[in-house]
Amino acid sequence: MRHLPQVRAQCARSRRTRAAAAILFVSTLLLGACGSRNAPEPAAQAQDAGPPAIRYEDHLSADGTLPKGEALKNPVGADPAKAQAGGVLFTAMNCDGCHGGGGSGWVGPSLADGRWRYGGSDAEIFASIYYGRPKGMPAFGGKLGTDGVWPLVTYLKSLTPKDDLATESWVAAH
């Protein structure tokens, strides 16, 4: 069977360059150039000690009381260079095979529309990638580790559009 990520204008990039750099990038990433296991960020070190405590801000809470738990902090932040590195990983880890080039949506939902099935905070996106989700999203935590997942989170957050376009109209423009 067939399916293909359709790369649209806003997400077209040089995938050849990204793909060629991918393996090298992954190894350098995991070996330390982009956040080494020898000198981890404090947050990452704490997470490695046990499962991250994720508090789902979008979920309803009984009596309006949130469960206890420290929200994960993204050690990478919104650094554009790290977002670009995450974009390389997005191809190298075959994410685009399901979510489409630029995360525009294919088998998996769009990741570029600013809307999120399982929450759009950094911690929630981290949980989706690290642990997987029940409709076929694989758990990549075993392959990537925490240091590999955060740049992906930063990349995906960088795709969020300025405006949420809820309306598709066929009425002729005046």
Next chain:
Amino acid sequence: MSVFKPTASNLIRITAFLTAALLAASTSTVMAQKAADGDWAMPGKDYGYTRFSPLSQINAGNAAGLHPVWSFSTGVLGGHEGQPLVIDNTMYVVTPWPNVLYAFDLKSEGYPLLWKYRPAVSPNALGVACCDSVNRGASFADGRIIYNLLDGHTVAVDAASGRQVWSTQIADLSAGETTPMAPLVTKDRVIVGASGGEFGIYGWIKGLDLKSGQVLWTARNMGPDADMLIRPDIFKPPYDSGPDSGRQTWANDSWKTGGAPVWGSVSYDPELDLIYYGTGNPAPYNSEQRLGDNKWTSSVLARRSKDGALVWAYQFTPHDMWDFDGTGTMVLADLVIAGKPVKALVHFDKNGFAYTLDRATGHLLVAAPYANANWATKIDLATGRPVMDPSKQTGASKGNVKGICPSLEGGVSPASPPAYSPKTHLFYTAINNMCMDYAAVRAAYMKGTPFIGANTPYSAGAGGQMGGFIAWDAGTGRKVWENKEPFPTWSGTLATAGDVVFYGTLDGWFKSADARTGKVLSKFKVGSGVVGNPIAFRGPDGKQYIAVYAGPGGDWFLLAGDIRSDDPADVRPPTDFIKDIARHTSQGGIVWIFGL
């Protein structure tokens, strides 16, 4: 709107029975055959997958009076490919994931359910299936409805009680295998295969025991001869291939992750005791990672149903570098070609050529383009190989190769089985008219994730319309007539002895047309796009009815105009090549029945 009246229908049924008995005035075998003519018990109606119904009450003179008599929401919104079955006044419907099986009582007003069966099926299948949550239908045999769950199981359900008789795991989700195809039952074997050409699976087909569901044989579609169930004394390919062809034609052992899924249909010739099926694309889409012919991907394979031994194989697209799967239906028909009777196999390939083969030997008799095809100028009948245009060859080192026709959605989608009428001697099929650019990149294999390596934006082919419906003469390789359609056309086809053919469109029209001229005789907007396959059956009142599903899907590009409405967290921009489709349809899941 009318409904069946049980009392009247009983009367008519008795009358029809007596009439048939008097007219036939012969053995019970003939009468059983007569009754079966009004049933639809396997995906393609018969073993040859002709999708031809001998019912003739609906004809070119009265088809304008067709109207809906019943409809039912399946409660599921995935692509409704496949078709219902009708056996003994019960209609069986399998939904897309979560693969609910409904049994409708056609003898009671409003067709209430006799039972429904809701299997436990993994939601993970949704993310591993490359191309939506589709199911391509069930087969009836030995009093059981047999079909595949998307998560790699085959189940047999008692047709009378709805109780599960057996369930067998046949595929491995964690390796990228899913199972949307419709099993075919040949005597005492259930033949099944798996999708996963986009996940680098080691493609296979299996024969299960009809009684127990036990896997009796597994044949790989590539790899060493032993894995492929190739024995030199039995395997006689029509064109030279050499020993271990499934391994020798793949550089660097790339066959191990080479794809070759089985997601289309299976046909069967009981006299030759051969099953016929197409294999899908080689993986990955970047052909430079798997140099060689990549046998036996994008091919037709003929095997013995009893033990799976490979008897012959023919490759439509050697070293496929366009995702031209060979999984389209193999229609078996006895034709007269150049004055000689031929046991033929006719196949509309994704690559834009229609092939007519001798189904006993695999020799190519006719090959001609039925759609705009520019990757090859012709198929050489002496060697069986395409004569290719070097400027349309793809690979990571070739950059973005533009203007390849057809697109990888196929000139005909393998999800859209054609039909053959022995009355008009013509084949009928829905077609696509699309081209593509193809930019291959190196892909890295990671088990259970996509293994693709190409971007392939589409555009409409010459003329601007993206679909159509054609009549085809397979003896001469000639198109007889064509109805143009604005959108890619993805339904299966039904041909009937009334010389009326039926198909549906992506923008939600269900149409009947004159089999000899193509003139549209009736059309009705069925509420959602059609990618299902119409069937004909005889109701308990003795009248002819037509059933079809509405609900588009089966390939994400069909939903790419953001026709989805069920997930607020998934909003997609309109695509440039099919931007208007969301104006005409949203998702759906409706079973329709039409009558006069």
